[in-house]
Amino acid sequence: MKRPPIRRLVALFAGMMLAMATILFRLSILQVSRADAYQTEALDQRLHTVTLPAARGEILDRSGEPLAISLPARDVYANPRHVTDPRGEAEKLAPILKEEAKHLREELVADGTFVYLARQVPLRKAERIERLELAGIGFLESTRRVYPAGSLASHVLGFVGVDGVGLSGLEVQYQKELAGKPGERTQETGLTGQPIVGGVDVELAPVPGVDLVTTIDRDFQYQVQEALEEAVKQNAAKGGTVIVMDAHTGDVYAMASYPWFDPNDFSSTEPARWRNTAVTDAFEPGSVCKVITAAAAVEEHAVSLDEGFAVPDQMQVGTFTIHDSHSHPVQEMTIGDIVAQSSNMGAVLVAEELGEALLATYLSKFGLGQATGVGFPGESSGVLLPLYQWSDTSLATMAYGQGISATALQMASVYATIANGGEWVRPRLVRGTVDSDGTFHSAPHSPTRRVVSERTAKIVTRMLAYAVQSGTGTTAQVPGYQVAGKTGTARIPKPGGGYYTDRDIASFIGFLPASDPEIVILATLDQPVTIYGSVAAAPLFQAVARYAIERLGIVPATRVSLPPHALPVG
Amino acid sequence: MSQPAKKVRPGEPAPRVRRSARSAPSVRPARRMVPAPAPGSGARVRVPGSPRPAQTVARRKGTAGFLILSTIVAGSMVLGLVTLSVLLAQSSFRIDDLEQRVSALRQDNLELTHEQATLSAPGRIAGWARRHDMRLPDEIQFLHVSKAGPTAPAGEADELARVERKLDRLLGADG
Numbered sequence: 001m002k003r004p005p006i007r008r009l010v011a012l013f014a015g016m017m018l019a020m021a022t023i024l025f026r027l028s029i030l031q032v033s034r035a036d037a038y039q040t041e042a043l044d045q046r047l048h049t050v051t052l053p054a055a056r057g058e059i060l061d062r063s064g065e066p067l068a069i070s071l072p073a074r075d076v077y078a079n080p081r082h083v084t085d086p087r088g089e090a091e092k093l094a095p096i097l098k099e100e101a102k103h104l105r106e107e108l109v110a111d112g113t114f115v116y117l118a119r120q121v122p123l124r125k126a127e128r129i130e131r132l133e134l135a136g137i138g139f140l141e142s143t144r145r146v147y148p149a150g151s152l153a154s155h156v157l158g159f160v161g162v163d164g165v166g167l168s169g170l171e172v173q174y175q176k177e178l179a180g181k182p183g184e185r186t187q188e189t190g191l192t193g194q195p196i197v198g199g200v201d202v203e204l205a206p207v208p209g210v211d212l213v214t215t216i217d218r219d220f221q222y223q224v225q226e227a228l229e230e231a232v233k234q235n236a237a238k239g240g241t242v243i244v245m246d247a248h249t250g251d252v253y254a255m256a257s258y259p260w261f262d263p264n265d266f267s268s269t270e271p272a273r274w275r276n277t278a279v280t281d282a283f284e285p286g287s288v289c290k291v292i293t294a295a296a297a298v299e300e301h302a303v304s305l306d307e308g309f310a311v312p313d314q315m316q317v318g319t320f321t322i323h324d325s326h327s328h329p330v331q332e333m334t335i336g337d338i339v340a341q342s343s344n345m346g347a348v349l350v351a352e353e354l355g356e357a358l359l360a361t362y363l364s365k366f367g368l369g370q371a372t373g374v375g376f377p378g379e380s381s382g383v384l385l386p387l388y389q390w391s392d393t394s395l396a397t398m399a400y401g402q403g404i405s406a407t408a409l410q411m412a413s414v415y416a417t418i419a420n421g422g423e424w425v426r427p428r429l430v431r432g433t434v435d436s437d438g439t440f441h442s443a444p445h446s447p448t449r450r451v452v453s454e455r456t457a458k459i460v461t462r463m464l465a466y467a468v469q470s471g472t473g474t475t476a477q478v479p480g481y482q483v484a485g486k487t488g489t490a491r492i493p494k495p496g497g498g499y500y501t502d503r504d505i506a507s508f509i510g511f512l513p514a515s516d517p518e519i520v521i522l523a524t525l526d527q528p529v530t531i532y533g534s535v536a537a538a539p540l541f542q543a544v545a546r547y548a549i550e551r552l553g554i555v556p557a558t559r560v561s562l563p564p565h566a567l568p569v570g
Numbered sequence: 571m572s573q574p575a576k577k578v579r580p581g582e583p584a585p586r587v588r589r590s591a592r593s594a595p596s597v598r599p600a601r602r603m604v605p606a607p608a609p610g611s612g613a614r615v616r617v618p619g620s621p622r623p624a625q626t627v628a629r630r631k632g633t634a635g636f637l638i639l640s641t642i643v644a645g646s647m648v649l650g651l652v653t654l655s656v657l658l659a660q661s662s663f664r665i666d667d668l669e670q671r672v673s674a675l676r677q678d679n680l681e682l683t684h685e686q687a688t689l690s691a692p693g694r695i696a697g698w699a700r701r702h703d704m705r706l707p708d709e710i711q712f713l714h715v716s717k718a719g720p721t722a723p724a725g726e727a728d729e730l731a732r733v734e735r736k737l738d739r740l741l742g743a744d745g
Contacts, residue, residue: 066687148687222692
């Protein structure tokens, strides 16, 4: 046998060494120089991060009854490429999801790899679908917001969208606190998606949102809504508003605007109904504003309580003729009579004694033209023209509440100021929060500011008590209790200027017991057929006051004396 | 490997010679003939094929004991490790099971909270009451009992006593 020449062996050896060196070189690149990059890339392929949604906090009434809660749910989706029998699957899904089979079939044959079939499906329904084991149908963890009491306080609570983010009301105002902080779980998984034992498994737990404790009293809110709905229907009104506030703390026990909506199914209602008009819509308050004129005049000693005014039923102001609600001969009235009888002409005479600058100052001091600061989304500031924009009729019309606009909440705050001894207190809708440990954190007390002296507040209270005892507000009387309040009938302005002659807002705002006020109640009706606040709104006030006495345990107090008056007490 | 021979001086102890299998073939000395012990002399003589001496038997017994003990210890350790592993696995399953139970209970709690809130909603209760021909009274009278103590004025105390009697009648005083 001939042995291979040595050269050939050397060449073969060299070739093998070269191949080995190449492999080693490549290996060193993979394992040494770019090892970190490849390791990271490989790990990235194996690591999967899933977001863990944080539980949204509940919204509770003042005694802890749930008004809004979040329940676990699932989003149902389809991967049309994996769907084998679109027609059959659509027919099986339709009755469970309460969707048309045709619509579902269209979704199941759509282009792409992902399409939602239904969002926020209750767990039981989702489990029924899961048991069907349909090809190409998948599920994503989700939550759904439910409002167990339906339309109760719907304007205050608001609602959340399909992605769980607040869209209106307290849901959006306290979105950050309610939403919490989502967590995430990172796992090292194999090809089939199964976690690798001993691999990376890091969980960052979600932080649940806090529970919000409102100032709303659930049962009382229901009674208020019942009374408001009945009043709206009785008076064939377009709508109405009721606010019940604590006279001293500013806590809102009930706030309702008719018509309301069911936040569980908000999309079936027109968006205009979603607005909390008690806070977002300003209206010309009318005669209920005379309380500011009277308080300013008393505080500034512009008039004395027993001073008599010769009050006509109409007068010329600039180029306009303004008049009282009914014709009467020239009458002698004190400021108490003017408030009690709700005389527009009398209010103008008092305002003339006061002057434009002081009236403007007090309108502003009582909070008109500026948001209350309750923080509610879309809160209106109302309209109070700066003094330099006042026309020659502004003093006269503003004296009886026309030519300015305010929200229902602003007007309730005006009366709360009188009830609270002359100190304005910011309204409050949230008492505090409850964290995940169950600890209650009280919200800070509402800020206050002195508007008029306690003496002035007491004098104005006597005028308001007089208005209910023998003035325009007799229909607001509550047996056993002395009520202080004021009626209002305001014309609705036309968009282009001027006022509708057949559209009014009837209102009554008051508090009780007069000598030691506990609650302030505002009742307004939008365009009632009965027009006047005394006929339309005062009975609504009375009905709400009765519920309040029962629910909040208000006890009668001593009666305040009536102010000096020139008219006979009826 | 063989080592060179060392000279031994007189008076010096003889060097120890290591013997290894390689260095030199082991040469067993010829078996000496042992004379048979005289009967009654008491000397112990091991006869090939006869039972081993007691010392060797004891040593062997010790070795066997050690082996048994070692086996037991090693076996116990293996068994312990297996048991521990099983227990850990069981605990892991139990934790997983409990976590699922906690999650299910939390879910049930939420569902029950929802149900409770729905059932106690004033609208539902009012609707139920209406369907059963119930209605609120037209006139509600409130009895306000003052916090009058023993030092209360006579008139007020009388009023309080009157209210108490009325309440007793309504609630059944003997009950």
